[in-house]
Amino acid sequence: MRNLILTSSLFFLLVSSCSNPYKNLAKSEYSINEIQKIPYALPYSEQTIIYKTDIRFYKNDISGLLIIKKTEEGIYRIALTTQFGLKIFDFELNQGNLNVKYCIEYLNKKIILNTFETDFNLLLMQMDFESLTSYNNQLESQKVWQLKSGKLNYNYIQNINSDKIENIQFKKRNSEKISVGLHSYQGDIPENITLQHHNIKLKMNLKLIQ
Amino acid sequence: MTKILSTILSLLIFSCIIYAQDKNFKEVKDIDKAQLDLAKLSENTNSIQSTFIQEKHLSFLTENIISKGEFYFQSPNKLRWEYSDPFEYIIVFNDKNILIKDENKLSTFDTESNKMFSEINNMMIGSIQGSLFTDSERFNVKYYENTSQYLLELDPKLPEMKSMIKTINIYIDKSDISVSSIKMIESSDDYTSINFINRKMNQPIDNEKFNLNK
Numbered sequence: 001m002r003n004l005i006l007t008s009s010l011f012f013l014l015v016s017s018c019s020n021p022y023k024n025l026a027k028s029e030y031s032i033n034e035i036q037k038i039p040y041a042l043p044y045s046e047q048t049i050i051y052k053t054d055i056r057f058y059k060n061d062i063s064g065l066l067i068i069k070k071t072e073e074g075i076y077r078i079a080l081t082t083q084f085g086l087k088i089f090d091f092e093l094n095q096g097n098l099n100v101k102y103c104i105e106y107l108n109k110k111i112i113l114n115t116f117e118t119d120f121n122l123l124l125m126q127m128d129f130e131s132l133t134s135y136n137n138q139l140e141s142q143k144v145w146q147l148k149s150g151k152l153n154y155n156y157i158q159n160i161n162s163d164k165i166e167n168i169q170f171k172k173r174n175s176e177k178i179s180v181g182l183h184s185y186q187g188d189i190p191e192n193i194t195l196q197h198h199n200i201k202l203k204m205n206l207k208l209i210q
Numbered sequence: 211m212t213k214i215l216s217t218i219l220s221l222l223i224f225s226c227i228i229y230a231q232d233k234n235f236k237e238v239k240d241i242d243k244a245q246l247d248l249a250k251l252s253e254n255t256n257s258i259q260s261t262f263i264q265e266k267h268l269s270f271l272t273e274n275i276i277s278k279g280e281f282y283f284q285s286p287n288k289l290r291w292e293y294s295d296p297f298e299y300i301i302v303f304n305d306k307n308i309l310i311k312d313e314n315k316l317s318t319f320d321t322e323s324n325k326m327f328s329e330i331n332n333m334m335i336g337s338i339q340g341s342l343f344t345d346s347e348r349f350n351v352k353y354y355e356n357t358s359q360y361l362l363e364l365d366p367k368l369p370e371m372k373s374m375i376k377t378i379n380i381y382i383d384k385s386d387i388s389v390s391s392i393k394m395i396e397s398s399d400d401y402t403s404i405n406f407i408n409r410k411m412n413q414p415i416d417n418e419k420f421n422l423n424k
Contacts, residue, residue: 048271052297054312063312065297069270077270083277083299084291084330085266085394085402086374102398105373209296210275 021174022135022144030132035125037134038145038156040165041188043124046070049189051206053080057112058201064088066206068124077101078120091116096126115202119195122170122178127154164190235361238353244360250387251340257415258283258338258388260406262291267401281406288420289335302420303331309422316422329371337380338389349378358384373397386411 030037042049053066064082071077079090090101098117100108107113121127129147136143141161147154153174157167168180178197182190186208193206238244259282266275279293289303300311308319308327321328336342343351343362348371354361364378379393388411393403 048273050275050296061317065275067268067271067275071270077268079268079270081266081275081402083293083297083301085264085404086330087396087398087400090268090398090400102396105370 022137022146025135025137025144027133027135030134032129032132035132035147038125038165039158039163040125040156042190043070043126045189047189048210049208050210051193052209053207054205055080056201056203062088062107065209074126076120076124076126089116091120093117093120093124093126096121096128115197115200118170119178119204122154122168122180123193123195125154125156127152129154234356235354235359236356238355238360241353244353244355247384247387248340248343248360248362248382251338251382251389254387254411255283255339256285256412258406258409258411259413259415260409263405263407265403265405267403269398269400282415282419283335283338284415284420285339287335289331290419291334300422301327302422303327303335304420311422333378334392337378337392342378343380355384359390360384 036044049068051066051068053062053064055062062080064080067077067079067081069077074095076093077090078093080088082088087102087104089103089107091103092099092101096117098113098120100113103113125147127147127149129149131148133146133148134143135146138160141159143158143160145156145158145165147156151173153169153171155167155169155171156165157169158164159166162185164182164185166182168178168182169176170178176198178195180196181194182192184191189208191208193204195204195206197203259280262279262281264277264279266277268275277293277297278295279291281292282288282290287303287305291301293299298313300309302309303321306321308321308324308331310317310319319327321331333342336345342349343364348367349364350367352363352365354363360382362380362382364380366372366375366378374396375394376397376399377395379395380389381391381393382388383390388409389406390409391403391405393401395401
């Protein structure tokens with residue numbers, strides 16, 4: 001009996017910690033074609049966007065210019081060059097799949113490329129997902145746009161006062177894997193972006209220069 | 211309207227000049243004479259101060275990315291690149307030390323621990339001082355000329371360099387045997403070109419330029 005109580009309380013703890021933290025909030029369901037309702041302009045910009053970028057990857061520091069260009073619907077070129085101009089990588093993100101056009105040898109490893117694929121999909125909202133729900137969190141002045149795909153959650157958190165997406169979270173079974181902060185919007189484009197992984201030592205700082 | 215027309219016209223003339231410049235280069239016949247001329251490059255170049263304009267061409271962009279700044283070189287091995295537009299970034303090579311000031315963050319490395327920077331340093335100093343095109347172990351060199359310039363085409367031989375750069379073109383003014391621009395072409399044909407304008411040769415440079423403080 002004691003064991004049963006212990007097991008069930010453990011089970012209860014487990015279930016409650018894994019449950020959706022937004023479940024008590026007013027929610028609206030959308031079809032996946034309505035993704036453009038999320039007020040996030042970065043993926044739709046036709047401009048060439050250039051960020052001065054610092055990437056800290058374990059003990060490596062990589063710094064340069066990150067160039068993002070939407071070339072067609074759902075297709076992006078993402079290149080990082082050093083300040084001197086030499087390319088570090090040049091990727092095509094095509095419907096969420098990362099194709100390597102060029103990558104400097106020490107970064108050209110499957111595990112690193114997969115990480116970049118996840119990061120840029122998150123930043124440009126290109127991942128596959130099965131459902132789209134929004135939750136109104138009046139208390140925090142937030143509207144959370146949640147894209148779900150199986151055990152994976154992608155939350156685009158809108159500040160209701162500024163109407164901008166100010167945080168992005170990538171969660172697997174409700175444990176946060178990546179968080180992104182987007183600050184100081186210049187029109188529709190955030191001037192500062194910080195992207196931080198929680199399970200590996202990887203952090204990116206982006207500062208808009210064009 | 212007149213202003214727009216004159217801008218378009220001058221742009222056209224300018225691009226024609228550049229086009230003509232590239233087209234009129236012919237292979238140098240008297241290589242001995244050219245080498246003798248070019249040897250003056252290292253003899254003549256004790257120091258350089260210059261404004262630079264860097265253009266990055268990426269095939270998927272319609273416009274090149276342009277950055278600008280100031281460049282300082284003191285023989286034999288001090289170099290300062292100071293980018294001021296559209297971002298602030300200073301890199302100083304002083305003997306074996308590399309100092310980087312990125313906005314307000316100062317970092318230091320040594321060339322032995324950072325292969326990539328060391329390679330960039332060698333390439334830059336070697337290009338402007340002439341040691342690169344006599345380095346037959348690392349480069350195949352082709353000599354071209356027109357009435358006003360020499361063009362040296364350097365193809366790297368070493369695999370690690372080859373994977374980054376297909377060709378380095380160095381343009382040298384005949385009038386004073388000084389480097390006026392460098393173009394680094396990658397295997398994808400994307401390139402970076404650096405033009406040195408308002409070059410001041412062999413004038414004293416404050417040693418503090420090759421030091422960076424917080």
